[in-house]
Amino acid sequence: MGGTDLLQEGIFLAPYSLETLTYFNWAPCQPDNFHQNQHCVSISKNDALLRWDDDSCVVNNWPLCQRCA
Numbered sequence: 001m002g003g004t005d006l007l008q009e010g011i012f013l014a015p016y017s018l019e020t021l022t023y024f025n026w027a028p029c030q031p032d033n034f035h036q037n038q039h040c041v042s043i044s045k046n047d048a049l050l051r052w053d054d055d056s057c058v059v060n061n062w063p064l065c066q067r068c069a
């Protein structure tokens, strides 16, 4: 869904603008940076309230929204 802490662990930035994110809706126990390899924000499929999870950046996920170029 966008957002990453690739540049500095625990500091999540917006894609493209690289503004520091100030709003979060993390699922319980997230972000956990599991295996020290989760740096991209996704919507947790395991959370009934669709809260957020930090996930691997190489996992293919569906976009939250997308427009034609």
Ligand SMILES: [Ca+2]
Pocket (backbone or CB within 6 Å): 005, 006, 009, 010, 033, 037, 038, 039, 040, 054
């Ligand atoms: Ca991380």
Ligand SMILES: [Ca+2]
Pocket (backbone or CB within 6 Å): 030, 031, 032, 033, 034, 038, 053, 054, 055
């Ligand atoms: Ca996680």
